[in-house]
Amino acid sequence: MRVITFFTHELKSMQQFYKITGMAALLLLSTNAIAQQSYTLSGYVKEAGSGELLLGVSIYTSNKSAGTVSNNFGYYALQLPAGKHTVVYHFIGYKPLVQVVDIAADKVLSVTLSDAQTDIGEVVVKGSRTQKNVSEDVQMSTIEIPIKTIKDIPALMGEKDVLKVLQLMPGVQSGSEGQSGLYVRGGGPDQNLIILDGATVYNAQHLFGFFSLFNGDALRSVELIKGGFPAEYGGRLSSVIDMNMKDGNKQKYTGELGIGVISSKGLLEGPFAKGKGSFIVSGRRTYIDALAQPIILAANNGNTAGYFFYDLNAKANYEINANNRVYLSGYFGRDKFYANFNEKSDNSTYKSKTSFGWGNATGTARWNHIISPKLFSNTSVVSSFYELAIKAEELNNDTSQFALRYGSGIQDYSLKQDFDWYANNNHKVKYGFVATQHTFTPDALVLTSAFFDERINRKTIYKSIETGSYIQDEWKISQRMKTLVGLRLSTFTSEDKTYVNPEPRVAISYNLKQDLALKASYATMNQYVHLLSNSGVGLPTDLWVPATNRVKPQNSQQVAAGVAKDFEKLNFSVTAEGYYKTMNNIIGYKEGASFLAIQDGAEGAESISWENNITSGQGVSYGGELLVQRKQGKLTGWVGYTLSWTTQQFDELNNGQKFYARYDRRHDISVVGIYELKENVTFSATWVYGTGNAITLPLSTYELGSLSTINYGQDFGFYPTGTEYTARNDFRMRAYHRADIGVQVSKVAKRGVRTWEFSAYNLYNRKNPFYYTIGPEKQFDPDSKQVLKQISLFPILPSISWNYTFN
């Protein structure tokens, strides 16, 4: 009932919001609307062969008097005056399509573009299918990664990883060795909004962060936004990673099989309902547990232990008619550690079972509806679950002696409505709303013990509702100047507190020349969910919790400015950007608090809520980023450089003094090269360098004298000891650098293409720091002096994988 009341209230607020913004928009647009009589050319752009819808395709008249870009669902609409027009459909990596169109009324024209590689032989452009010219786009601080590039770049143990490729971009940093968490412009991994087909993914990592959930096979597009956020996005401070799954081949059945060092994977896609619908299913599973099981069983007298993770992606779409399409997509993945122990004697048995698992599940149902040629609607119902579960049980003679079930997680249900309104060729308006019900379970424990005759059943649940209403206009002010102006109104209700925050967004670009643009942007963001983590690496034990009466939402403001230049003849683009970002109400554990004791600890009393264990502060991040990228040709790749500073200040940490964030990184360099030696042989190499992480180091110990009025033992010469530390994060770990190489060799077989990939991670065997610890210089020598030790994780790691694509 409370939810219904809330939605009613929200809808009223939204009506007001739309009324005001709508009136402003109409006023703005009326000048163009009355200028001339025009008609709408609209339709979908598809890929020849697969029928996949293509997003980001440039559509313009040959005299460039009018132009637009296909939206996230491949739909476009262009306003043209009556008469004959030559319309060009252009997308890098595809053969340009030229259509002569005679317009006398609104017209629907869906087109297909052919892969350029199939038509122009030796000219290799396949690595760049989804990239626009950087000087054309009004949006800045945005990176699109072609899926082919993700598959070409060498990876740890051969496991292709979307998030690790994003780490190679300027402004995006990795955490520790091998981790897939992203630190974007001074923000933590919790400040990234990771979306898969519109569903938020809360923990995007497998195996404690060494691999991400996304292997790329089932993905159609990956886009990272670091600043100048469009108003349609909200809920996180630092970045948006928007991923869309492929729709599936509408023409024929195709598939892929892959066998790697630690996992195998498969993909199947094809049409149904006479080409009106298509589906795609892909899956991946590790098999170290299965391979090692015989050895473990033999070595442990029949006791077992192991680890595995798996992913499953599935999507189906169906075209009801020209104006209606529906989509159903989902992701399901899980990690699990387990250990089972059995012991038998003559008259008794003892068994213990322990498991530690976590996983995500998302589901999206979408309905695309063309209300009119100018108005495109996308309605989504989305669910997203994340769950951590720890189970342990001991049985004597098949009778339970001890059982523990601990869980934490988050469940989201969202309703999302987006409209694309192609008002005219100078105004592309997008508006909509999203409402999400979050259910947070930071802590659920069921414990039974026969020995202590005890039963604990504890569960903490927070329910909250988050909404976002937005409107934005991509406004072509003149031939040279474009702007993206938007406003998002976000609300969050948790317990009896409601937060309401307007979030203005603006991006502007001015073309000095056709291929040279100056850009600037401003964005306010609010984040109403917090991740409690003192590992900083994205462990599954990190807890999502809501903003509450006491814990305020995080807030950021970011300004950025830069220049973008395309060198089309040389196939190069260069972007240089500077940014300044302030973050308020960011949270951190209090000194001495630990995630192992989330319900007690820092306050030293029983039943202390997590709210008592955390403290809030501010952060500032600023710096410059340079990206030199070659998108086409035999040699593609990029060089990225980031110079940045990130500081934080909390009243309750570091004596209130400002300190560097753990992942403050002065210099971050990445070099990526992909070279197509022959049509069937591709070499790739990467090199990364990053300033060492900032850590707090213990310096000395000292005796704590007594201040007590009571004798606690000091009369007997007993004094506890204290530790003196450096200022918070005042010591730098050693710099990180590493080179990886890979080679892919393909061969056309009878029914498809088989590809072998050989790669080496950490080619020159650099001992990079994973963490530091203090210990004796000589083990087992009590007089040995204590030294600081670096723990490194991965030496040179060769890997091999085999893929078969059949068609």
Next chain:
Amino acid sequence: MKNFWIYTALILSITSCQTVLENVPIPEIPQKAVVFGNIEVDGQYHSFRITKSKPILNASESNEYDVIMDADVTVSSGANTYTFTYSKVEELYEYLGKLNLTAGEAILQVVTPTLGTLTSTVEVPEAIGAFDLKVDSIVRDYEVQYNILFTFPARDVPQYFRLEGFTGYASDTFPAYATNEYFTNEENLDLPIKLKSSLYKWKDDQGGSADLFVNVTRISKEYHTYGKALQTYNPDNPFAEPRPLPNNITGGLGLFAITRTIRVKID
């Protein structure tokens, strides 16, 4: 031959995860003098313990700390200066007798031959003042739980208190289960400060014939911060955030406190 390389690469891939330990050079860490001491305004005996800190790195692990025996230790308040003398037996710097501390600040100065001069300035706390005490008890089979509530009226400035419970016969005192708590009204200056706690005592027939007392101590803000920090200090937990302990000694480490305490018997 082709298979050999494939198998070799596979085996290397699976087995090559390893841990590498490597010593890391760090800069020299200076040793510091450490001072701990508390002056009870109405007390007749006062002491300081002064030791040397020990660098963790490039030294062997041990819990023994060198005591500084040749420092000059004075406490000044208004026109009065008191000199503390070193006791080899107690390994403390001591002063016998009451210190005449005037309202305002008192200054501790410690001059060491090798580790420099240390100073600390602390406000002399006001008198405990009037308060209201409520006690109720819950009698169980084997113990009595006393719920105590001290209420002190609001003042213009923040107030800080420590409560310590103990059982005792005459001068022999033992910490009681479980009160050792710190209180402040920093966030609600206008409201009376309430010191609420529970103490437990074995029933007399269970061997709990000793009396139950509470020491109510008016402390400084620095002492309050230090005491709270100490409650969550757990350097052995590798997952806990580092917990630097507060320090009010310029030129060194430690804490200098001045307190006013009253002892209340709980019946």
